[in-house]
Amino acid sequence: MNVSQEQVSLTGHPNLFQHFNRIATNKPVDQMYQRTFRLDTEKTLRALYVVGTVLKVNLNRSAPPSSTYFSVKCSPNVQYRITPPPAKSGPIPTPFNGNTVLLLTMDTASEVENDSKLSVMYYGKKTEVLGKAVVHLTAFEISLDVDADRDGQVERNNPNKGSWMWGPNGHGAILLVNCDSEHTCRKSLDSEHAEVTRVSDLKDMSPMVLRTSGPAKLPEGYKLTMHISQGDAECVRVFRTRSTAGMHQTLTENLFYKSFVKDYPLVVGGEDLSKEVPCLWGNAEMNFYVEGLRFPDKDFEGLISINLSMLEPSSQGFPETPIFTDRVVFRVAPWIMTPNTLDPVEVFVCSTTDNDQFLKRMRRLVENSGCKLKICPEDMNRGDRWMQDEIEFGYIDSPHQRFPVVLDSPRDGDLQDFPYDVLLGQDFGYVTRTAYGKEVSSLDSFGNLEVSPPVTVNGKNYPLGRIIIGVAFPTATEGRNMTKVVQDFLWAQKVQEPIALFSDWLLVGHVDEFMTFVPAPDKKGFRLLLASPDASYKLFRGLQNGGHGQAKMFDGLGAEEITVDEILSDEKLKAENNYVQSCIDWNRDVLKRELGLDDDDIIDLPILFRVMENRAVAYYPDMVNMIVLGKNLGIPKPFGPKVDGRCALEAEMTSLMGGLGLSCTYIDDFASYHKLLGEVHCGSNVRREPFSFKWWNLEM
């Protein structure tokens, strides 16, 4: 056999060289997915090629012994390049040069099976033909697609879909923990079911689409398999549509026109790490639904990979081998808390035998603030009025779905069934952390879990604010602490990096006993309010100097009454408050450092404490323990000394808040909350609007 001119004409064709560098994915060839492919001079091979990849053929390897030259011929829709590149003025056919490698690509999917061809001729020294290897090629396009650009649409083959990056210029798809419950009766978390229990549940899952293009029939024996790692399997489930009829319908159409849950079989997740996916060819799309099962935590960063591989059959019953793998990466959305500066939606309080008047005042305040009051009845709260302490409202967010999620405290007081039995529901999620075998303390109540408004600290932005918890002094050899599992959970959410304050100096031990945030029209958009015995003493001394030493605190509350003079002359009270102020000042320094605050960002509220059992409780109703509803503040009525018939503490408070355009409502919680060591904030909870800022746009 002689070498025909036609056979060698394509070797090193300059136009093809150029073309070769701008194929499908627009990636440089050496960054494309490359697969070693072997030729055979003894039989004609058939090969499946995935558009966007490179077939790499080591020509030496399959060459008959003593081969010294070769030539390459291929169909017009096949491009190739030889490395090391043969000399332009070199002989034809081309001499072998070390590890001569042929890189092959194809531009578009084949119309029919085996419609393209590659052949390589091998020659000995005297251009005698030693062998010929022929391959019939079928090109397919396959792409596992997600919403990697976070616009709510599943785009086609995003080049960044296989990795995850934070920030406005970042990329990577987002997954929600499916922690709500589509069923309102016989309630349970949707993530506890390895099935799609209702079609409405699909909205809580991330859409993923398998797009294919090519001949209607795939060569015999090829398979597609979806697979995940062992570690990811406990964090994610993937379902797919069963019927091919619905394939071109959008998710919305599916939701409205379908209702058979058996139409969404489980693909991977749990025990199933790998499963075959039916191949759909021609120009087809198959919809998948991806469900998160676990929030980020100490042992789970939140990233999940889902892989789709094409398997090539082996002869003689050997296992198939993967010839192409496409990969997408999701990050599980973190649980996000909402600070006082966000608009309130709903206010939750408990009804008890003794708080009618309190509820009346609250209802008026809440309605004036344009939101809803939800009352947890006594048969549910069983006398546990501390709505703040059992739960914390937050939310999870993605480009395709967002809903509130309640974090249930391991406190587990008599209110313990409320979050699961009442709050959990359709598009209302639930998450908890259990302190197995560990003692739970008062510091595990969520009056001890707050969040700051957005701040910038030494140039670092926290557009979602920072979580604040209270613990024992790190220096204490003993002390109460927030349970480690809850702390680990909070830290693992990452987007609101927590700050640990010292709250163990308080008998109840909650940060909301000495601090809160209120919105402000100027500066950083908020003020930090701190309880301040010093401010209180200053105010009382001013009253004394002004001739009001005989004005009474607790006026009208009977046995409690005490004059300004008596308070100022109580040396024990003075010493106690001196200690309290030093504890608050320590926290003040931490908050200034960790939130980047100036003294002008902080307002000291006149509040006194007493020390019982070596720990502090508010002496008179603790005004800082307020409910913040937009510009309306619901403040524990302090029952301070009256000057000209007006409570001096209320006057001071109203004046301080009035400067910020905030309106104060004083609510009498003396008997029903204060005497039980809590106040308005401890007895209420507010679900708020989520941030407009999207967490994935954080620069980390």
Added chain:
Amino acid sequence: MNVSQEQVSLTGHPNLFQHFNRIATNKPVDQMYQRTFRLDTEKTLRALYVVGTVLKVNLNRSAPPSSTYFSVKCSPNVQYRITPPPAKSGPIPTPFNGNTVLLLTMDTASEVENDSKLSVMYYGKKTEVLGKAVVHLTAFEISLDVDADRDGQVERNNPNKGSWMWGPNGHGAILLVNCDSEHTCRKSLDSEHAEVTRVSDLKDMSPMVLRTSGPAKLPEGYKLTMHISQGDAECVRVFRTRSTAGMHQTLTENLFYKSFVKDYPLVVGGEDLSKEVPCLWGNAEMNFYVEGLRFPDKDFEGLISINLSMLEPSSQGFPETPIFTDRVVFRVAPWIMTPNTLDPVEVFVCSTTDNDQFLKRMRRLVENSGCKLKICPEDMNRGDRWMQDEIEFGYIDSPHQRFPVVLDSPRDGDLQDFPYDVLLGQDFGYVTRTAYGKEVSSLDSFGNLEVSPPVTVNGKNYPLGRIIIGVAFPTATEGRNMTKVVQDFLWAQKVQEPIALFSDWLLVGHVDEFMTFVPAPDKKGFRLLLASPDASYKLFRGLQNGGHGQAKMFDGLGAEEITVDEILSDEKLKAENNYVQSCIDWNRDVLKRELGLDDDDIIDLPILFRVMENRAVAYYPDMVNMIVLGKNLGIPKPFGPKVDGRCALEAEMTSLMGGLGLSCTYIDDFASYHKLLGEVHCGSNVRREPFSFKWWNLEM
């Protein structure tokens, strides 16, 4: 009382303003450690000041009611600044302006207690004096110091000691897991003892020094406390010197001149999260020794903080409050593997009843290579000859100490006692991972755990190479895998980011059955050697073409003999090796991608496999399963067909390796290893020199 000229003269003194910005730490004031400090007009206060911090006094807060002006006076060694700054041409005394704050610093430690003074006068509208607050100040220098610049010396108050950064321009101290055993009899890991069992153990710990400077006597009631977090407590222990006599001695002096272990009490670690540290004043140093207890793992990033706080006494028996906290951060050194390109130190093999000849050949090879042969006797190995599989040698490194550490496989064959009983010792560490309740497979043997030489991949440097393990195909619905706890451990070390290959296609299932690395004088400094059935067939076909079709494999091994013609005509063998080549090619593609290799970096070795029970084993001794000792290779003697009296496989191998300047020694392991499904590499293990590159200089 009138305002004297002297009292106000220092207010806003321009020289002091200037001076204020270049104090001790050279940090801007707003980045210094700031502490809120309160004045009292009713009594003279005493305050302790830590050099390098800022005392922040809110002048309004302590001002008597109706105060409108103030003036400040202080000793010459006290600097202060007022914010907002008073107008230069403003009245004297200064009018209050919103939140008037006084920032106070001192340059140097006091000579004697209370040697400095601050006083603030408060005035009413008519400059009438309303009150005077006086504070006596004592300045101390305190610094908890570590080797944050990684030069082996504990420098004084490194400004970066409180954080950790990778890279040559990085910073942060380093901690070793104290996983060796100072006791050779009654052996146990030093980290298992909450005490310093021998003074030589101090070398394995990171030095930490508490440096203080100030008056010989500290004011009554002040304390120093060292404290760590709950999470860190299981990862670290801190000991200190008890005797004050040795305080000015260096660590080395301590090691030589002291021997009483009771001289090193435990400070924190385990159950002890916080402990008082004796205060040493004047110009004193106290030595601490910090011991790591846990390697980085899935739930432990490796970072540890140690805090030292000064506590101020409170009146009336209230708890002390911290007024200053110094913090240092350590990273636990990762376990590092050593690739074949590093110089060998010791070679380990087992003595069995049937491997005398093998041992003789190995001894010669090892001695020629200038290192030591260590033979594990039969009473220890109990017939388990797979020295490669039970252990992996690595090391841990820090600026102050470095030693080898053996990773013990959960394989736990009859060799299982060898690593703990024989290898563990003084300056020879031990670590293992236990697969509690999980089944261990052959893939958990460490023939399935290798490491590449240093590589650069798409611009990313891996100066310590990358770990390589073998697992099942990710697409397989079932298959053997390396145990998760071991994989988690390997990934958590971070500095040699692992690559997972597919090795489950092999009956034994180890990556060392189809790949190894050898040093090379050119290109990347090494070559990847891969077993290649294609290369073998090509060689055999060449022999056939050259008229050597009747040459026999396994010549002299009796019943095994078979001719080249017979091998080439065995269609079943061909099909099996076709499958094997596709498995190796899949791994080849992964290795090229993950190690950034070209085809020129890879050498195909002529090796055939057979398939048994659907999985592959080497047909003739698997030459890639070699021992690499510098430029000397110990290769399983392949017993290939002879041409002119010379084994054609050896000739090919010698020629391929000769091109790299490597010398081949063929070791007959046919009966004693090959027939038992292993070869030279499986039956040996090499402890190598560590990298000269320091892991903390990695750019992460």
